[in-house]
Amino acid sequence: MATHQSLYKYIWQHSRRDQLVILVIAVAAQPFYFLTLTLPKLIINGPITGPQNGTAFTTEGATENFLRLVIGLPDWLGGQWTILQGFALERMPYLVALSFAFLALVGFNGFLKYLINTMKGRLGERLLRRLRYDLIDRVLRFPPSHLRKAKQAEIASMVKDEVEPLGGFSGDAVVWPVFLAGQGLTALIFILVQNFWLGLIAAVVILSQAIVIPRLRKPILQLGKQRQLQARELAGRVGEIVDGGPDIRVHGTSNWERADMVRRLGKIFDIRFELYQRKYFVKSLNNFMAQMTPFIFYLVGGYFLIVDRSLDVGQLVAVIVAYKDLPGPIKELIDWDLQRQDVEIKFNQVMDQFHPEGMTLPEPQGDAAAPMPFTTAVELKNVTALDDAGFTLLDDIDLTLPLNQTVAVVGPAGCGKEALGQLFARQVTLKNGTVKAGETDVLSLPEASTGRTIGYAGPDGYFFPLTVKENLLYGLKLAPRSGATAERRFREANRAGNPVFDADADWLDYDALGTRDPKAILDRMIDMLSMVELENDIYQFGLQSRIDPKQNEAAAGRIVEARLALHKRLSAPEYTNLVERFDPAAYNRNASIAENILFGASIDPLLQPHNLPVLPHFRRVAAEERLDKHLVAMGLSIAETMLELFRDFSPDHPFFDEFSFIPASELPAYQQIMKRSKMAELSYEDRSRLSVLPLRYVEARHRLGLITPEIRERLLAVRRTFAETLPADLAARISFYQEDKYAASASIQDNILLGRVSYGIAHAQERVNVLVREILDQLDVRDLIIEEGLAYNVGSAGKRLTTAQRQKLGLARALVKDPQVLVVNGALANLDDQQKTAIVERVLAHRKGKATLWVLTKNDLASRFDRVLHFDHGKLTSDQAQVAIREAAQ
């Protein structure tokens, strides 16, 4: 671990100026604070109890000078200095003047407090922003070995939560203790001035508080540290449970994970509970000590007042008022010190985690917008690399890679070929040797430059939870290309030491794309996707997506056009019955009863076919149209069949899940219902249980012959009434199927088909797919669908894609920026051989005459490259140009 700055150094270095400004204001506020303490005494001793206290107000009409300012210096410094003479006021006006002065002071004090607090808040936020940015910047510069070890949830919890208190604290780091100490001292001096002994008592109590309390708090801080570590680990473990969710399920180890969680939560509970016990003990002790002093004041002060007569009532009241203000600052000072220690521990802990050895220096990442293309071949000299465990990956490799050659790298797994690929992705640290292009050291070039000149696709590329398109173009966002500048934002960013990169600017490298035309860029993306055989998947994503016809009127129009064309084609004799269209006037035998009633698509969970039974509107319509008795009758028929078919099966029989309308657990209940129905004793509940069954029934699939002409007419009537009387709020959330209208809530695919592929016709789905594709091509709607597919969100870490899709996308991402050097490192490992061969051939045709280094998992494709490198045990064992190989074979 490299060392890092201490908390105070960090705060002082980055907020010195702000801290000093606040400090000056805080110090300047002190005299006013002292005045608010003195005024009550003046008011009570002056105009209120005036005559008894030997003031000027002994006679009617006597006056006192208001705003008379005299500084009493010792005689040897010149005695009393009168700064302001003031003006004479009678008793009542004097009282009014003093009271208003008091009010004004309170107001002014409040304003100063407000000013200081907002300045502190701003300072704290700036520092927090700087610290968070520093931490993230460090994550971006972590050495690859550390990145592999780091747990992302822990890192995230540190950046997000653990440094949070630092922001609040840094505003108080300097000012608050000075301010509080000043306040406490002022109050203490005030008391001392009034009465020396009382002041001494107060000072002793405070001193003992200041010594005892922090000692008692030491173990609390230790517990706090433990708690933080436990909480961070908990966050890490939760992240693992989410990431490893599928594997936990596969192995059935969820209880093991539960046990681990229970143990961790128990630990946190124990720590917290002990923390509370100690914390509240200290708190009550502190309170007790603070409350003890007034007791002494009443007793001792009373003694001075009654017996000694060295104290008057006004003074005693003022002392008690001043003392009321005294424990506040002291207590807060102690609290502040606690917070300081706490924050310091947190800061050190967090910083330790962010200072691994071997961090990339800030410079190699740089912000170079202009790439530096290689002009000569890339040369590896004496390259030796080790892995984390010190195992040799590459052993003294000498190699020249010209910029116009396609090179295959082969060898058994772990032979060093993978490391050779990773070398170009800067994931391997060199122990020895150089990688140079001419005079340039390739590995110390700015990352923004190598990111542009070298394209790398590994076996497990990471994808951000963005759209396919954004992931595809991710490698082209190296620097902001157009400056949408927001001045204020940048000024503030500067103050917090953040770089002024504008995330809202257009970062796309149009030079690398060679065009600014959106259509040409789309074509480029489609080309690359076709090259890696991903285009069809993206097209399918497009078909499954939804578009908003209001925002995308033209597209919706095109799709309806495609639908009409499809329906026309489907009326040809060879396609008869292939698709049963959604005809508002006809019952669809290939859709369920519920779908036939709803007859529309919605993304509202309430308006899904399976939720129809709980939709009040449906119940109302079913009763109104007298459908309910038919539903019960159909339900009886279904229940009877299910009981007959599944009666003898054990409840865990796979047929239940797949075929039965009634789950095994409910079979006995339905048996009872059947018995009661024979005696015509069906209860309301029985009837509703029965009427749920037929809603899932699809005539063409289940073939129980339930949809008689009479029932068909009933269902159509229900469909009509359902739509006509649907409350407006629900109606707004469903799109009913209409031949000439785009259904907003349905996918593009469903919109094109607007019907159901028929059950029971061989290869129906495939034939329809071919037909749809044909029509979309004819109408030139394909690009539109692909564009929608490119907007598909790949999910966290690309989890919504299959492994094969991720690998293909990774390769396409490297290809799309047309890099000078393309490095493919086992990037197609999960594809079948046929696809792999096809993709390699297409990519090689595309990269002809451009440097391409391909680490192959199997040797059989090597013959397609200009040159083949064989690796074994980290050594380059043979290096043959293809021509030579062919000659050798002959």
Place this chain on the structure above:
Amino acid sequence: MSILSEVELLRRVPLFANIDTSRLKLLAFTSERLSFDAGAVLFREGDRGDSAYLILTGKVDVAVNSPKGEVVVAHLGANNIVGEMALLCEMPRTATIIAAEPLDTLRIKKDQFLQMLRDIPQMPLEIMRELAVRLNNVNKELSAAHVKLRAAGLE
């Protein structure tokens, strides 16, 4: 056509002749009704099989690959079952089945079929009987072929 009419058709298949109506109903219910146009291929020789087809109406051609290309070796009509061998043992399809005319079938998936064998004791018995009959036929044909070969002086 509803399940009940399918049950009637199933009853005419020798393999299912002695099985309870409720079982046949289950078989029909868990199977997929599938129709083919004339000329459509149900499956190809060498494919991996995942289902058998019971011919309800129509006729199929059974073809096998030979050095001279695909040769039709047999025709099968209603009440015949094709593709069941691939369900019983893990082997590729031994012949290509082509719809000779518009065809109506019941497609029985492997999982259901095997489940049925486990659940219904009569079924394995019927299948053994059916296989024994086929074996007997093959034996007869084989010995007839032997006789022919010998007569031709080739053995």
